[in-house]
Every structure is written in C-alpha cells, then in structure tokens.
Amino acid sequence: MSMLDIKNLQVKADGKDILKGIDLHVNAGEVHAIMGPNGSGKSTLARALSGHPEYEVTGGSITYDGKDLLEMDPDERAREGVFMAFQYPVEIAGVNNSYFLKAALNAKRKHHGLAELDAMEFMQLVTEKSTLLEIDKSMLQRAVNEGFSGGEKKRNEIFQMALLEPKLAILDETDSGLDIDALKLVAGGVNAMRAPDRAFIVVTHYQRLLTYIVPDFVHVLSGGKIVKSGGKELALELEAKGYGWIDAA
Amino acid sequence: MFPGSLSPVTPVQETSKDKYMTQVAEKPAVFGNALEKRPTGGPRWLDDLRGRGAAKFAALGIPTVRDEDWRFTNVSALGTIDFAAAGPISGAAERLNGYAYTDAPLRLVIVNGKFDTTLSRTKGLPSGVVAGSLAVALKDHADVVQRYFGQLADFTSRSFDALNTAFVQDGAFIHLPDGAVLDTPIHVIFVSGAEGASVMAHPRTLVVAGANAQATVIESYIGVKGETYFTNAVSEVFVGENAGVDHYKVQQESLEAFHVASLHVHTSRSSRFSSHSFALGGKTVRNDALAILDGEGGDCTLNGLYLADRERMIDNHTTIDHAKPHCGSHEVYKGILGGTARAIFNGKIIVRQDAQKTDAKQTNRALLLTDGATINTKPQLEIFADDVKCTHGAAIGQLDEDAIFYLRARGLNYAEARDMLIHAFAGQVLDGVRVQPLRDALEVELFDQLAKDLAEVDARKA
Numbered sequence: 001m002s003m004l005d006i007k008n009l010q011v012k013a014d015g016k017d018i019l020k021g022i023d024l025h026v027n028a029g030e031v032h033a034i035m036g037p038n039g040s041g042k043s044t045l046a047r048a049l050s051g052h053p054e055y056e057v058t059g060g061s062i063t064y065d066g067k068d069l070l071e072m073d074p075d076e077r078a079r080e081g082v083f084m085a086f087q088y089p090v091e092i093a094g095v096n097n098s099y100f101l102k103a104a105l106n107a108k109r110k111h112h113g114l115a116e117l118d119a120m121e122f123m124q125l126v127t128e129k130s131t132l133l134e135i136d137k138s139m140l141q142r143a144v145n146e147g148f149s150g151g152e153k154k155r156n157e158i159f160q161m162a163l164l165e166p167k168l169a170i171l172d173e174t175d176s177g178l179d180i181d182a183l184k185l186v187a188g189g190v191n192a193m194r195a196p197d198r199a200f201i202v203v204t205h206y207q208r209l210l211t212y213i214v215p216d217f218v219h220v221l222s223g224g225k226i227v228k229s230g231g232k233e234l235a236l237e238l239e240a241k242g243y244g245w246i247d248a249a
Numbered sequence: 250m251f252p253g254s255l256s257p258v259t260p261v262q263e264t265s266k267d268k269y270m271t272q273v274a275e276k277p278a279v280f281g282n283a284l285e286k287r288p289t290g291g292p293r294w295l296d297d298l299r300g301r302g303a304a305k306f307a308a309l310g311i312p313t314v315r316d317e318d319w320r321f322t323n324v325s326a327l328g329t330i331d332f333a334a335a336g337p338i339s340g341a342a343e344r345l346n347g348y349a350y351t352d353a354p355l356r357l358v359i360v361n362g363k364f365d366t367t368l369s370r371t372k373g374l375p376s377g378v379v380a381g382s383l384a385v386a387l388k389d390h391a392d393v394v395q396r397y398f399g400q401l402a403d404f405t406s407r408s409f410d411a412l413n414t415a416f417v418q419d420g421a422f423i424h425l426p427d428g429a430v431l432d433t434p435i436h437v438i439f440v441s442g443a444e445g446a447s448v449m450a451h452p453r454t455l456v457v458a459g460a461n462a463q464a465t466v467i468e469s470y471i472g473v474k475g476e477t478y479f480t481n482a483v484s485e486v487f488v489g490e491n492a493g494v495d496h497y498k499v500q501q502e503s504l505e506a507f508h509v510a511s512l513h514v515h516t517s518r519s520s521r522f523s524s525h526s527f528a529l530g531g532k533t534v535r536n537d538a539l540a541i542l543d544g545e546g547g548d549c550t551l552n553g554l555y556l557a558d559r560e561r562m563i564d565n566h567t568t569i570d571h572a573k574p575h576c577g578s579h580e581v582y583k584g585i586l587g588g589t590a591r592a593i594f595n596g597k598i599i600v601r602q603d604a605q606k607t608d609a610k611q612t613n614r615a616l617l618l619t620d621g622a623t624i625n626t627k628p629q630l631e632i633f634a635d636d637v638k639c640t641h642g643a644a645i646g647q648l649d650e651d652a653i654f655y656l657r658a659r660g661l662n663y664a665e666a667r668d669m670l671i672h673a674f675a676g677q678v679l680d681g682v683r684v685q686p687l688r689d690a691l692e693v694e695l696f697d698q699l700a701k702d703l704a705e706v707d708a709r710k711a
Contacts, residue, residue, distance in 0.1 A: 050658050053650075078660035090655040096674030103669065104659035112659070143673075160659065 001028045003065060003112065003199045004169055010059035011048045015126070018044040021060070028194040033210055033235060034203045036221035037243040042203045043087055046172040049201070050084035050139035051077050076193075078104075083166035085157035089172040092144040095155070098126070100144050105163055129162040133189045135217070146152035151182035157161040169200045171192070175209035187212030206238035271568035280306070280412065283334060283449075288418040291387050294395060295417065302404045302414025303705040309408040321593045321625045322535055324482040327507055332479050334416075335361035335441075335448035336592065340369060341665035344440050348471045349499050349690035355379065357421045360440045362450035363539075364419050370453040373433070379424040380435050383453055386422035393424055397457050401485045401541075403515030409509045413451045413483040415672070419454035423466060427459035433496075434684050441478035442503060456485035456490040460517075465495040465684060470510070472530070473504035482510040486522070490544065493521040497687065501694070504561065511537035518544030518573075525681050526565075527691055528555035529698060534563040542576040542604075543570065553582040554678035555620075556695065557590035558702045564593040571637075578608070583678055585671065586616040586622035589703040597629040604634050611641040616648065616674055618706050664707075671699060 006024040011019035018041045026032055034042050048055045049062070051074035062069040093102070104123075106116040115127065126140065135220050143152050153237060154174050160245070161169055171190070175183055190200065190213050200214055210232065218234040219226045222243070228234065284303050289296055311328050312319040338344075339358045345368070352642040358368035359379060364382030366444050371380050379390060386394050402413035441450045456466055470480055480502060488494045493542045508531040524538055534557075539586060540549050557563045569578045573588045584592045592615060600607045617625045628641040648670050656666035675695055682688035 018339055021594070052654060073657070073662075074654065075657040075660055075666075084658055086655065086658075090649075090651045092652050092655065092670070092673065093668055100659075102658070103661060104656075107660040107662070107665065137255070145510045164659070224385050 002026075003028045005032075005063040006058035006060070007062075009045075009048070009057065009062060010054055010150065011044055012058050013044055013054060017058070018224055019048065022224075023143070023228060024199065024219065026199045028167075028199055029213045031194065031200040031202060031213065032202055033215035033218045034201060034221055035207075035218060035238055038205070040221040040223050041224045042205075043172055046084055046087075046201070046203050049170055050074060050082065061064065075107075078164075079108050081167035082170070083161050084172060085135045085154070085161060085169070085172040085174045087176065089145045089153040090155055091146045091148075095144050097142055097144050098140040101126070101140075101160065101163055104160070108164060125163065132192055133159045133162065133185055135159050150177045151179065152180060154182065154186055155189075155205045157246065158186050162189060162193060165193075167197065168199050168201070172202070172203050173205060173230060174202075177203055177239060183209065184212060208236045210235045255386060259403060265389045268540065270378060271400060280332070283332065284415060286334070287415050291384070292373045292395070295387065298399055299415050299417055302411045302417070304405050306411035306415055308405075308409060309411055312408050318566065321591070322562065324507070324509070324535065326533065327479060329476070330447050330479070332447050332449035332513070334440065335350070335443050335446075335450060335478075337363075337387055337441050339455065341440055343471055345438065348438075348469060348501050349694055350436060350467070350473070350684070350687040351433065351438055351469070353467070353686075355380065355433050356436040357521050358438045358440065358451050358553055359420060361443070361448060362416075362419060362422070372548045375429060375431060378429050378431060379422065381422060381683045383420040383422040383455060384418060386424075386455075389524045390422070390424060394422065394455065395459060397487055398455055398483065401515055401539075402483045403513065407511070409481050410483055410511060413453065413481050416451035416454050418451075420455070422612045423454075423456045424463070425458045425462035425464050425492075427461060429459065429462045431463075431464040432507040433547075434467055434687070436469065438468045439468065439470045439480065439482065440472070441470065442472040442478040442506070444476070445479050447479075449479040449481065451481045451483075454482070455488040456484070456494065458487065458494050460488050460490040460492060460573070461491060462492045463494075464544045467497040467499065467623065467687060469499040470508060470530075471501045471503065474503055476503045477505040478503070479507040480510070484510070484512045486512070486514045488516045488520040488522045490516065491519040492517070492587060494523075494526045495683065496522070497682065497684065498524065498526040498536075499687070499691065500528045500530055500534065500536070504532055505529050506531045509535045512647065514538070514540040514549070516540065516542050516544060516547040516549060518545045520544060521548045523550035523681070525678065526553040526555075527678075527695075528553070528563055529694060530567070531563070532667070533560055534561070535566070536564065537566045537568075539568040539573055540570065540578075542578065544588075545573045545575050547573070547576045549576070550580045550681075551578070551580045551582075551583065552678050552681050553617060554591065554635070554675055554695075555582075555584045556702075557584070557592060558587040558705070560589050566593075566595045566597075568597040568599065570599045570601070571609065572601050574603060574605045574607070576604065576607055578610070580611040581678060584624065585675065585699065585702075586615060586624065587618040587706060589619070589621035591622070592624040594624065594626040595629060596627070597631070598639060598641070600632040600634050600637050600639065602633040605636045607634060607637040609637070609639045612675070613641075615644045615645045616671065617646065618702060619709075664703075668703070671703075672696065675699070
C-alpha cells in the first residue's frame with residue numbers, strides 16, 4: 001500500500017535550490033535509507049517532509065496516505081502520523097519532558113477523536129516504552145533535551161517516536177555522533193517498531209547504522225537528486241568505495 | 250553593623266549627587282502644597298526626619314531623564330497631576346476582593362497609607378512577635394523603630410525616598426525577636442486609590458528579624474481598575490545573624506496608577522534573604538530593590554517577573570552590594586512585554602574590596618511579544634575584590650522559532666506551542682514561590698493576563 005509518493009520535488013533553502021527534482025515512492029512496511037555526501041540534500045528532504053518553515057517547496061508534489069502533504073501545517077502532519085527524529089533536537093528550557101510528551105500524545109489523540117490519557121494511563125505507557133530505550137525516570141522530569149548528552153537527546157527522539165507511534169517515521173542522521181552502545185539502543189528501538197502498516201525513511205551519512213537497521217531500499221542523493229537506488233547491498237558498496245564514484249558517474 | 254557606618258563605595262555616587270545639585274534649578278517645584286501640609290506628630294526625631302526629607306525632596310525634585318538612574322524612565326507626568334493626601338475611603342473591604350491571596354490568615358491592611366485595624370488579622374502570632382501598625386509601633390516599640398527606621402532608605406540622594414520620608418505617618422511594622430520562627434506568612438496589603446480623586450499614598454514598611462529568626466513577608470499593592478493614584482512606598486528589611494526572610498512583592502495596581510517603590514535590605518552574618526517580585530499592574534512603575542550583604546556567609550536572592558502591555562512602562566533597578574566575604578547572590582529577572590510597553594532593567598552588583606569569595610550571578614531575560622515593545626537593559630558590575638565569581642547575562646528577544654517548530658513537529662499547534670514556551674519562561678520565577686496559595690493565585694492571574702495579551706497579538710496579526 002502506498003504511504004508516500006514524492007514527485008519531482010524541488011526545495012529551496014536560504015535562497016538556494018537544494019532539491020532539484022526528487023522522486024521517491026515508499027510503501028507501508030518498508031524501510032528506505034537515504035545516503036549521500038555532505039550537502040547533497042538529505043536533511044533538506046527530511047525537513048521538507050516535516051514542514052520546516054525555512055524550507056520552501058518550489059515545485060513537485062508529496063502525497064502522504066492519499067492526502068496532499070504540502071497543504072498541511074507541520075503540526076497537522078505530526079498529528080496525521082508523520083514523525084521526524086531531529087538531527088539536532090532542540091533544548092526547551094523550563095518545559096518538563098514528561099509534560100511535553102503528554103501534551104504531544106494528547107494533541108494527536110484528540111485529533112483522531114480519542115480520549116486524552118490521564119496521568120495514570122500516561123505513566124503506564126511511558127514505563128512500557130522507556131524500558132527498551134533505557135530512558136530513566138529522571139530524564140522525564142528534566143526540561144526537554146536541556147543538558148542532555150548527545151546520546152540522550154537521540155534516545156529521547158526515538159522514545160518520542162515510540163510513544164507517538166507514527167505511520168511514517170523520518171530519522172534525520174539519528175546515528176551521527178552516537179557511540180556504538182547508543183547506536184544499538186536507537187536501532188533496537190526502531191527495529192521494535194517495524195510493522196506492516198509503518199514506513200521509515202532513514203537519512204544517514206554512514207553505512208554503520210544500516211547493519212543494525214537493515215533497509216529494504218537504499219537511495220543515493222547527490223546534488224539534490226537521487227542518482228542511484230538499490231537494495232541493502234548498495235550501502236555496502238558505498239561503504240567500500242566512498243561517495244566519489246557517484247559524483248563521477 | 251549598619252550600612253551608615255560603611256564607607257562610600259565609589260566616587261561615582263558622589264558625582265551623581267553633584268549632578269542632582271546642579272539640576273535643582275531646572276526641576277519644577279511639585280507637591281509643594283502637599284509638602285507644606287505634610288503630616289506631623291509622633292516622636293520628635295520623626296518630625297525632624299520628615300522635615301529633612303521634605304527639604305531634600307524640594308531640592309532634588311522629581312528625577313528627569315537627565316538623571317542616569319532615570320534615563321529611560323520618564324516620570325514627569327507625576328508633576329502634572331495634583332495628587333491629594335487621601336482621606337478615609339468607604340468600601341475598603343470590597344477593594345480586597347479578586348487579588349492574589351488577600352484572604353491570608355495573617356494580614357496587615359494599609360489603606361492609602363494608613364493601617365486599617367478592622368481589616369487586619371493578627372491573631373495567632375507567636376508571643377514576642379509584633380505585626381501591626383507602624384504608627385502604633387512608634388509608641389509601643391519606640392526603641393526598635395528608632396533604632397532601625399530610616400537606616401537604609403537614603404533620602405539624601407534618592408528623590409522618592411525623600412518624598413516618602415517627608416510624608417511618613419503609618420504603614421506596617423513587623424518585628425521578630427531572636428529565635429522567633431513564624432510559619433505562617435504575613436501578608437501586608439496596600440490598598441490605594443479613591444473614587445473620583447487623584448490621591449497619593451506614601452506607605453512605609455519596617456521588618457526587623459532578630460538573630461536566628463525566620464519569617465515570610467508578602468507585600469501586595471492593589472488598586473481598583475481605572476483609578477489614577479500614586480503609590481510611593483518604601484520598605485526596609487533587616488535580616489539578623491543566621492536569620493532567614495523570604496520576601497514577596499505582588500504589584501497589582503490599577504492600570505492607570507503610578508507606582509514607585511524601593512525595597513532596602515540589610516543582611517547580617519550567615520543570613521538568608523530572598524525576594525520575589527511580581528509586577529502585573531500599574532501604568533508607570535519603578536521598582537528599586539537594594540540589598541547590602543553586610544555579614545560574612547550571607548545569601549541573597551532577588552528574583553522578578555514583570556508583565557506589561559499597552560503603553561505601560563515598568564522599570565526595575567536592583568543593587569546588590571557585597572560588603573563582606575563569602576556571600577552569594579542570585580538574581581533572575583524576567584519580563585514579558587506586549588503592545589508598545591517599555592521596560593527597563595538595571596542590575597548593579599558591587600563587590601567591595603573586602604568581599605573576597607563573593608559568588609554573584611545575575612540573569613535578565615525579556616520576551617517581546619510585539620514589534621512595538623521595547624526594553625533597555627544594563628548590567629552594572631563594580632568589582633573591587635580580586636577573588637570573586639561574578640557572572641551576568643542578558644537575553645532579549647522573541648520566542649525561539651526552533652523551539653516552536655520542534656513542538657509543532659510533535660503535534661502541538663502554533664498557539665499551544667507558543668503558550669507552552671511562554672508559560673515555561675514565566676514558570677522559572679513562579680516556581681520560586683514557596684507559599685502555595687500565593688503561587689496558585691499568581692499563576693492564574695499571570696496566565697489570564699497573558700492569555701489576554703496573546704489574544705490581542707493574534708487579533709492584530711489576523
């Protein structure tokens with residue numbers, strides 16, 4: 001079943017054309033890896049999908065779950081099941097992590113006509129989801145991402161994903177800067193969520209992540225276009241040869 | 250032990266006095282008639298003090314924007330209104346309704362500067378603790394009052410302290426003998442204003458906490474919506490050795506009122522003082538908080554949160570004077586401004602030569618909700634000791650767009666995301682309030698007012 005259909009997507013950021021015609025089709029249940037050298041437009045694609053106001057879509061279309069994604073505000077996209085794990089999660093002083101998560105979860109539930117969770121139900125859910133990612137209770141009582149280590153921030157992103165149970169999850173370089181233990185935790189969190197009705201787009205610079213999250217498809221982005229697509233073996237090829245041969249091709 | 254015995258800090262103060270002197274001629278004579286009719290009576294030393302205050306105010310006049318400490322704060326309008334001394338007003342009891350924590354079990358109610366015995370509640374005070382009218386204390390506790398009164402409020406260079414001194418008559422007096430611990434907060438409520446008249450009040454508060462004593466004092470300033478009046482308050486707080494005083498100021502004056510107030514604090518060895526100031530009302534507001542840390546190992550917190558919208562103006566000037574070694578001071582002032590409101594923050598920290606191992610931290614942040622709102626902010630560090638830690642930081646701006654996007658990316662709509670960030674911003678100061686019913690009332694009041702401000706911002710955008 002088609003989850004996401006991107007056609008000829010063109011995106012401008014900071015006055016520059018970054019994406020110059022992306023075509024990508026993602027079905028439910030699939031994991032797509034987006035790889036490519038620095039500056040190729042990987043993160044721009046992730047942010048454009050999430051509706052970041054600084055990324056202006058100048059052409060093309062994105063159909064998500066049968067709807068025009070570009071017509072939706074960022075928060076509506078989120079409530080409709082699009083989730084982006086931030087490359088650089090934002091620190092929010094004074095907002096308690098647990099309070100924030102509950103508000104996010106209930107915003108989504110309300111949108112789907114479900115009753116809001118009370119404090120008890122919420123804590124039950126949190127306890128269930130936090131074990132897998134080794135999120136300890138003190139992290140929930142701190143301000144969102146404030147004073148978190150790099151690894152804690154990324155784990156917190158995946159923890160949010162586990163709570164919000166998106167249909168389409170976009171991971172924007174979630175592996176960057178993680179040590180191997182944190183990487184395994186994050187990958188474990190993602191793998192536990194793989195499901196026939198859920199799709200993942202994993203943006204990464206390093207093949208390393210893909211040994212833990214094995215993708216169905218790998219796409220190589222260069223100069224704002226997808227220049228090569230293949231199966232999981234493409235990632236290994238990139239690891240062996242580097243990105244140089246892509247640009248030359 | 251009194252600051253009067255301390256040597257002057259810097260020559261700067263001297264020059265600023267000179268500057269006042271040279272400007273005397275340019276300043277209009279105001280409150281002239283009122284000054285002539287100023288109150289009399291009480292002990293002789295007080296009458297003498299009033300006379301000196303009046304003479305000094307006549308010389309100093311109302312500060313103008315040429316005075317460094319009033320550069321951005323134009324209070325010249327004060328001179329254009331013929332404020333009269335307020336007589337008794339009817340319906341004072343009703344005037345207490347609807348303001349934060351006015352139903353406190355221990356309360357001193359001061360109506361237009363005069364202590365109101367009927368409205369005040371002082372039952373259940375521990376023996377030896379005095380809380381009541383200053384006028385009464387001038388008779389019943391003359392020795393304590395005379396020893397402390399006017400020791401901190403410097404009327405020789407501070408115009409409004411001089412004006413207040415000239416009009417001293419009544420106010421609140423709180424005295425805790427050595428070792429007295431008061432668990433229940435004392436709420437001093439200043440009700441100002443009168444129907445159909447422009448009145449002024451010069452209330453005075455004196456708090457003396459003896460060694461090892463402990464107390465919480467709340468000062469609230471309230472006034473009826475739409476009334477124009479002038480509150481000119483002076484408070485002096487003495488914190489004895491190893492004593493602790495938590496001070497709260499809740500300013501909910503009428504939105505047409507002038508509010509000028511100074512809080513003077515003197516701390517002793519190993520004492521703790523905290524001040525939490527919430528400025529929600531008033532049209533033209535000036536708050537001064539001045540603390541002298543005059544004993545080793547003392548700790549002082551000065552926190553503040555102010556809200557202003559429309560064309561309102563609020564000025565906070567703080568001074569923390571580290572006079573002795575090993576003292577810590579912590580200061581967080583935050584403001585939220587809408588409309589074409591203006592705010593001023595000036596945070597002075599003095600570390601005297603002897604005050605080694607001082608640890609002073611000052612933070613000042615303002616959130617501007619509209620393009621028309623402005624703030625002038627200035628940290629002022631005067632450090633004469635060499636082994637000290639002093640930090641200050643100021644941040645002014647709009648809400649963090651990255652944070653808003655992050656929250657929206659998790660499903661909160663724009664208004665929800667914005668409200669969450671604003672509440673978090675204010676919450677940091679609110680969380681310092683340890684009197685739960687006061688905290689609850691302030692939270693409701695603050696967020697109601699913010700909701701109105703934000704609705705106005707949205708309406709203008711739409």
